[in-house]
Amino acid sequence: MNKINSMMAVALLAFTFTACKKDDKEPEIIVPVSDGSTMTLNGIAASEAGSSAANSVYIDLSADKQSTALRSSWTLGFYTGSDFKVVLNAHNGASAAVVNKTDLNAVTSADLVQANLVVGLGTAAEAEFLKVDDPRQNNATVKTVINTISATDSENKVYLINPAGGSHTAVFSPDNVFKVRIIRKGTGYTLQYAKLSATTFTSLDITKDTKFNYSFVSLADNKVVSVEPEKANWDIVWTWSLYYGGTAPSQYLYGFSDLVFTNTLGGATSAEVLVATKSYADFSASDLTNITFSSKSNLIGENWRVTTGTGIKMDRFYLIKDAAGNVYKLKFVSMGVGSDGGTRGKPVIEYKLVKKA
Template identity: 35%
Template sequence: MNKNNILIICCCVVFAFAGCKKDSVDYRYPQPYAGQLATLPGVAGTELGINAANSVFVDFSKGVVTPVRRANWDLGLYPGADFKVILNHTMGALAFDTKKTDFAKVLQADSIAIAASLQLNAAGSGLLVDPVTGTPTDYLAKLVTLEVGENEDASKIYIINSGYAGVPPFTNAIPATPTTPAIPSIPLKRPWYKVKVYKGNNGYVVKYASMSNDNPAFTPRTVNKDLSYNFNVFSFTNLSAVGEPAKSLWDIEWTWTTSKNADGTIATATHDFVLINFLGGVTAAEVKIVDQAAKEYENFNKDKLAGLTYLNTREAIGVKWRSLTSDDRPIVNRDRFYVVKDAEGNVYKLRFVSSSNADGGVIGTPVIEYRLVDAAITPGNTQ
């Protein structure tokens, strides 16, 4: 067989294989989690459920529930183009601007002078906490409780009450029962600090000292911006502080938080608050149930998504999902549910099942149900 014949045979084989090539490729995309009935573990130890020590994050598309101690962090440093700082709203933290720049000139006497006003429920305290509502743009614009200086000399020192975790400064012992653990009679007040924050080379510099003495010494720490998170958390006591998960790894957060009264002048405590990951691209719509017997939640599907109004506000769910009894126990409002669209475009329906012994549940460990309504990517043939 000569070289020309071999060449002809090879060409025929190539064309034969080419003729067998499929006209389309079947791509298989990983599908989002279908949903579940999930208990949110707010209670971390022996605390009462009304003061649950955990914030609980839920990632719908991955089926992951993540509890995080509320007391783990003190400040949140915004990693975006702007320089913004948040106080730990889940601990009821407040900040007072001393107008001073020298640590040696901020003394214990300064904190004693404002002790009564740097507290939740005090007159004017609404001006000493961060905003609790709004769209991302509006929320970030109003983060001025603790301003970031251009440099060390220009940055002002703030006195920070780092919070009580939602409980009084002292708690009297309560005898244990099968359903109520004993509450220790110990002080629960967290330390106060004097703090300044200013711009660094790749992020922030935080300088701080305890208000427990008049020593002018301070501790400096640098925090680089990490865009994986909505805020890079900072703790006065822990170098490896853990706060909310990366912004791509959660959709809603159930937690205790600060709120404000109607005119915004008084900061108050709110438990069982549900935030959406509004800075991470999550939106939510509320659906009112007209006919309970019609099983509107169960029968809700993607054909019924048209006409919904999605909100990208922090309080899109908030406390609208529950009411309170006369003794402050949450009760699920069963006349509504929520449709949540995650940052990838997956759409879930969400309802609250129970939240305290007033509605068949356990306070501090609410139960939710969420189900996939419409996936962002559907497997199929692509030409």
């Protein structure tokens, strides 16, 4: 074989090998977008007997998927966006109060003022909204008890936290109270924390994983914990939470279940449609031209139900636009109130794809 023929043979062999490698490549699996379904949400947790809302339930409409997290499984949420915000667990009734000190070890039981941490549910007083992340805002990061974490360490004060507030009780045990101080560490956070009576503290570094809205920490378990799915993988959450009732200026703080929040931090938006305008069955993609989607996380909130009579408000349904741009119409079928035939803590939703992204 001459030199030219040898070179051609080598080239052919290399081409054949490369072609075989390409043919052997695993095909990309594309999960189809759901056309819609009916789903029973599991708000009941076996470990929390007697509670019909022990879980927060996160729903991904395009994947026909729900995931649950115990509401009591976390204490603080560290925002992973460009800002340095820390939220309290409103889903477990947490409350907090600032102490004008920066040395955690210098904070003792003498710094605890019970009234600053007791959440006066049903009390029409603006002061109650200063103890919790204000639920009247568009999302939880807007008006938080814990100030935005400063790049200047000396500006970051100590906070006292009652992880499970939301109580009418005027007296609680100081043994349940944590003291915390949070500073920045590079692009993330350092959390310093201890029980109120402790004379030493623990430090925990928290990084920002931008696939999620928050990094969550359980003070009781001394660790970062998994709560929400990745922000691209859920659209709405059903839960119990500190919330509010009444109309301004006589609004009051309260806590109850069957609240639904939209994942606006993750890019989802929502809208309410009254059936007097268009029925759920008849609503189609052509009707979207008349819809304005909202970035308010509490647009659905409690607006879909009452706790007496029929329970579910049958005069409305909702539109959810996920972060990818898929639009679903969604209605509530049962919630275990009145004669709807449902189970409290296991509400049923029905949804249908209106427009694919």
